[in-house]
Amino acid sequence: xxxxxxxxxxxxxxxxxxxxxxxxxxxxxxxxxxxxxxxxxxxxxxxxxxxxxxxxxxxxxxxxxxxxxxxxxxxxxxxxxxxxxxxxxxxxxxxxxxxxxxxxxxxxxxxxxxxxxxxxxxxxxxxxxxxxxxxxxxxxxxxxxxxxxxxxxxxxxxxxxxxxxxxxxxxxxxxxxxxxxxxxxxxxxxxxxxxxxxxxxxxxxxxx
Numbered sequence: 672x673x674x675x676x677x678x679x680x681x682x683x684x685x686x687x688x689x690x691x692x693x694x695x696x697x698x699x700x701x702x703x704x705x706x707x708x709x710x711x712x713x714x715x716x717x718x719x720x721x722x723x724x725x726x727x728x729x730x731x732x733x734x735x736x737x738x739x740x741x742x743x744x745x746x747x748x749x750x751x752x753x754x755x756x757x758x759x760x761x762x763x764x765x766x767x768x769x770x771x772x773x774x775x776x777x778x779x780x781x782x783x784x785x786x787x788x789x790x791x792x793x794x795x796x797x798x799x800x801x802x803x804x805x806x807x808x809x810x811x812x813x814x815x816x817x818x819x820x821x822x823x824x825x826x827x828x829x830x831x832x833x834x835x836x837x838x839x840x841x842x843x844x845x846x847x848x849x850x851x852x853x854x855x856x857x858x859x860x861x862x863x864x865x866x867x868x869x870x871x872x873x874x875x876x877x878x879x
Contacts, residue, residue, distance in 0.1 A: 673697060
C-alpha cells in the first residue's frame with residue numbers, strides 16, 4: 672500500500688498484520704478519490720474503522736486540514752501512528768483507540784463536526800445506517816459532507832438514509848463503495864426515518 676497523491680505521494684504504508692483487518696486496496700482507494708475529490712481545500716475527516724489509516728491519510732495528503740482516526744484494535748492504532756509519522760502527517764491527526772459507537776459519543780460531547788467520513792466496518796457488520804443516524808442526530812456532519820461506505824458487494828444500502836442521499840455506487844470484485852452526501856435541507860417528507868430500526872446493541876453501546 673502507498674499514498675497515491677498529494678503531499679505524501681508515493682510514501683509506503685504499513686498494513687495491519689493478520690486476517691482480522693481488510694485493507695482498502697490501492698485500486699479501490701484511487702477509485703474512491705476520483706469520485707469524491709480528487710483534492711480538498713481543508714475540512715475535517717473521520718476515519719471511523721480506520722484499520723491502517725490509509726483512507727484518512729490519503730485525505731490529509733490531498734489537502735484536508737485534520738483527520739480523526741478510530742479503531743478498537745491496539746495493533747491498528749500502532750500501525751496508524753507509524754503510518755502518520757512516516758508520511759509526516761501526524762501533526763494533523765488525532766488517533767483514538769475505542770469502539771466506534773463509544774467514540775462517536777465522545778466526539779459528539781467534544782462538538783466535533785466532519786466534512787468527510789469513511790465507514791469501512793468489517794463486512795459482517797451491515798448496520799451503517801445506525802452510524803449515519805447518530806451523526807445526523809447529533810449534528811456531527813457539516814452541510815454537503817460526504818460519507819464513503821466500503822462494504823460487501825452483496826449488500827445494498829438505501830438510496831436515502833435520513834438526510835444522507837446516495838450519489839454514487841461502484842463495485843470492485845467483492846467490494847462495493849457507496850457514497851452519500853448530507854444535506855440538512857432535504858424535504859422532511861422525503862426522509863426515511865431509520866431511527867426506529869436502530870439496532871439495540873448499537874444504541875446501548877453509544878449510550879454508555
